[in-house]
Amino acid sequence: xxxxxxxxAINDALRVAMRRDKRVVLxxxxxxxxxxxxxxxxxxxxxxxxxxxxxxxxxxxGIIGAAVGMAMYGLVPIPEIQFADFIxxxxxxxxxxxxxxxxxxxxEYPVSMVIRTPVGGGIRGGHxxxxxxxxxFVCVPGLKVVIPSNAYDAKGLLxxxxxxxxxxxxxxxxxxxxxxxxxxxxxxxxxxxxxAAVVRAGDDVTVxxxxxxxxxxxxxxxxxxxxxxxxxxxxxxxxxxxxIDTILRSVxxxxxxxxxxxxxxxxxxxxxxxxxxxxxxxxxxxxxxxxVTGFDTxxxxxxxxxxxxxxxxxxxxxxxxxxx
Amino acid sequence: xDQTGELEKFYRSMxxxxxxxxxxxxxxxxxxIGGFLHLYIGQEAIAVGAAAAIRIGYDYVFQTYRDHGxxxxxxxxxxxxxxxxxxxxxxxxRGLGGSMHFFDVEHGFLGGWAVVGGHIPVAVGxxxxxxxxxxxxxxxxxxxxxxxxxxxxxxxxxxxxxxKLPVVFICENNEYAMGTPLKRTSPVTDIAVKADGYGMPGxxxxxxxxxxxxxxVAAAVExxxxxxxxxxxxxxxxxxxxxxxxDPGKYRTPEELxxxxxxxxLLVTRQTLLSGGVDEARLERIAEExxxxxxxxxxxxxxxxxxxxxxxxxxxxxxxEGG
Numbered sequence: 340x341x342x343x344x345x346x347x348a349i350n351d352a353l354r355v356a357m358r359r360d361k362r363v364v365l366x367x368x369x370x371x372x373x374x375x376x377x378x379x380x381x382x383x384x385x386x387x388x389x390x391x392x393x394x395x396x397x398x399x400x401g402i403i404g405a406a407v408g409m410a411m412y413g414l415v416p417i418p419e420i421q422f423a424d425f426i427x428x429x430x431x432x433x434x435x436x437x438x439x440x441x442x443x444x445x446x447e448y449p450v451s452m453v454i455r456t457p458v459g460g461g462i463r464g465g466h467x468x469x470x471x472x473x474x475x476f477v478c479v480p481g482l483k484v485v486i487p488s489n490a491y492d493a494k495g496l497l498x499x500x501x502x503x504x505x506x507x508x509x510x511x512x513x514x515x516x517x518x519x520x521x522x523x524x525x526x527x528x529x530x531x532x533x534x535a536a537v538v539r540a541g542d543d544v545t546v547x548x549x550x551x552x553x554x555x556x557x558x559x560x561x562x563x564x565x566x567x568x569x570x571x572x573x574x575x576x577x578x579x580x581x582x583i584d585t586i587l588r589s590v591x592x593x594x595x596x597x598x599x600x601x602x603x604x605x606x607x608x609x610x611x612x613x614x615x616x617x618x619x620x621x622x623x624x625x626x627x628x629x630x631v632t633g634f635d636t637x638x639x640x641x642x643x644x645x646x647x648x649x650x651x652x653x654x655x656x657x658x659x660x661x662x663x
Numbered sequence: 664x665d666q667t668g669e670l671e672k673f674y675r676s677m678x679x680x681x682x683x684x685x686x687x688x689x690x691x692x693x694x695x696i697g698g699f700l701h702l703y704i705g706q707e708a709i710a711v712g713a714a715a716a717i718r719i720g721y722d723y724v725f726q727t728y729r730d731h732g733x734x735x736x737x738x739x740x741x742x743x744x745x746x747x748x749x750x751x752x753x754x755x756x757r758g759l760g761g762s763m764h765f766f767d768v769e770h771g772f773l774g775g776w777a778v779v780g781g782h783i784p785v786a787v788g789x790x791x792x793x794x795x796x797x798x799x800x801x802x803x804x805x806x807x808x809x810x811x812x813x814x815x816x817x818x819x820x821x822x823x824x825x826x827k828l829p830v831v832f833i834c835e836n837n838e839y840a841m842g843t844p845l846k847r848t849s850p851v852t853d854i855a856v857k858a859d860g861y862g863m864p865g866x867x868x869x870x871x872x873x874x875x876x877x878x879x880v881a882a883a884v885e886x887x888x889x890x891x892x893x894x895x896x897x898x899x900x901x902x903x904x905x906x907x908x909x910d911p912g913k914y915r916t917p918e919e920l921x922x923x924x925x926x927x928x929l930l931v932t933r934q935t936l937l938s939g940g941v942d943e944a945r946l947e948r949i950a951e952e953x954x955x956x957x958x959x960x961x962x963x964x965x966x967x968x969x970x971x972x973x974x975x976x977x978x979x980x981x982x983x984e985g986g
Contacts, residue, residue, distance in 0.1 A: 368840070368841065368843070369840075369841050369842050369843050371843070371847075372842070372843065372847070372914060373841070373842035373843060373914060376841065394843050394847050394848060395848070396809070396812030396813075396840070396848040396849065397779050397780070397809045397810060397812050397813045397840055397848070398812045398813050398814070399813070400814050401812075401814075424778065425778060425779070427778075428813065428814050428815070462697075462698060463697035463698030463699075463761070464698050464699060465698055465699070465759075465760060465761045465762075465763060465764060465777070466760065466764060466777065467763070467777040467778050468698070468699060468777065634975065634976065635979065636975050636976055636979045637759075637979070639759040639970070639974075639975050640697075640698060640750055640758065640759055640760055640761030640764070640970075641750035641758045641759060641761070641969065641970040642759070642970055642972060642975050645972050645975065646975065
């Protein structure tokens with residue numbers, strides 16, 4: 340089985356989808372001849388031509404709006420927003436048009452499309468090339484939100500997202516774009532949406548993570564084990580609709596919960612997860628849930644290792660919850 | 664100042680920017696600077712010419728993420744700029760902003776802006792304030808040709824045209840929106856024609872002649888200052904490096920690059936100075952002075968304290984500033 344990093348795996352998924360289905364088209368800034376700012380679409384322009392791999396002007400609202408129109412009559416557009424930080428001019432199109440289209444047409448106009456966008460910190464991008472805005476999207480009814488942590492899942496989840504009848508926002512954790520390497524099957528396979536993965540089993544503390552921070556959670560869990568604390572680490576993979584059953588199964592076993600995310604704490608996705616767990620498994624909890632997150636500040640150019648919820652911040656939280 | 668004296672000053676300022684960025688690129692290669700670094704090399708005459716056309720410190724200036732040149736041309740201390748690139752506490756944004764997010768209140772530099780087009784309506788608001796306060800300040804708003812496709816451009820210029828505000832929009836058309844050429848992203852080749860739709864004059868000029876830039880920007884600034892409303896100046900230019908440090912620029916041919924380097928604003932200005940009677944030794948002295956300034960900036964950046972963790976929290980809300 341070939342070894343791929345996440346960039347190659349996503350590229351491969353796009354190639355597979357485009358070869359089997361002419362309705363699939365890519366559009367975005369620099370996605371064509373250049374192959375994308377992170378080279379995720381490299382080679383696709385040469386194989387599929389400029390009618391299917393479309394260089395657009397810098398116009399996020401236009402890109403997403405046009406993609407909605409394409410999808411209404413059966414195309415499957417895969418727009419790329421160059422950085423998640425640049426998505427805001429398209430937020431109106433996403434919230435008001437894309438996510439509501441099926442609903443307000445009484446099911447007549449499903450909009451099947453996947454918005455791909457690199458997300459997160461770790462490359463010293465500063466204020467506008469580092470943010471992790473999932474909380475602004477999981478609250479949008481009609482939208483699905485996905486984030487892989489590794490190459491295998493990236494390809495399988497993306498192929499599921501492309502086949503899905505609903506619009507999917509597909510976050511790509513750029514910190515591990517090239518670092519997350521692994522075996523990736525050739526050709527077709529899928530990883531189902533709304534299916535979390537238990538990537539490390541343990542009985543003491545449930546740790547929820549996703550994207551680039553999964554590796555930090557795993558690192559902290561390995562260190563916790565040296566101190567006798569056994570973490571169960573769950574890679575959420577799909578943020579919405581979230582696989583609550585897998586989370587509850589784990590929390591009912593451990594009674595203790597740590598949630599890790601890069602985004603600022605207040606109003607972050609972790610707050611929703613805590614609420615869900617409290618609503619559905621309150622009497623199983625043996626300690627207050629703890630969130631390890633970015634700070635309630637803009638993302639700084641320097642101080643990334645202080646800002647991000649890396650292993651050295653996760654470990655004390657895990658030990659605190661375990662011993663509470 | 665006579666014409667030659669002025670041009671010599673421009674030459675010095677352009678050389679300072681060039682050398683600042685060459686050394687920044689070197690520091691980046693050594694891992695001293697991280698993240699993104701977008702160089703202005705090749706476009707220096709625009710920043711220097713435009714800065715000479717305004718009242719520095721009184722007028723307002725907005726620039727994109729390719730912001731080092733404009734900040735330096737306005738008079739930002741190269742030490743504060745280099746320290747910002749290094750992520751130091753002594754940097755112009757306390758080391759929290761980096762290359763793309765310079766600020767310099769003293770010189771009216773209201774920021775490098777890293778979201779394309781995001782600053783255009785903001786610049787319009789600054790111009791509105793100047794008129795509201797009955798000040799004759801002018802706002803300069805720089806952006807690239809790629810930004811003219813984004814909503815902020817349309818909405819900003821619509822408002823400025825409607826309200827006849829004292830703002831000069833300067834499109835630095837370097838032909839490539841990151842790696843994609845203008846002809847693949849724009850239905851028109853001259854951005855200046857877009858001005859028609861906003862009820863303002865649009866002009867095209869070339870960015871390698873610093874005195875031409877100065878005089879054409881000055882005319883638009885004068886129009887704005889005297890109540891004549893906004894203008895859109897499209898300045899044709901070219902960047903000699905990639906979009907950023909991670910971009911080798913393979914979407915351009917070496918022949919194209921070589922051709923455009925013949926109009927390097929530093930080269931052109933140097934030739935004009937020499938043919939105007941300035942001798943080589945004089946230019947050599949200017950270069951030595953610039954080298955000393957740059958060396959001092961690097962030493963300062965190297966020796967400064969890193970950005971402080973408390974700074975990260977301090978400027979989020981007004982209440983934090985006491986800490």
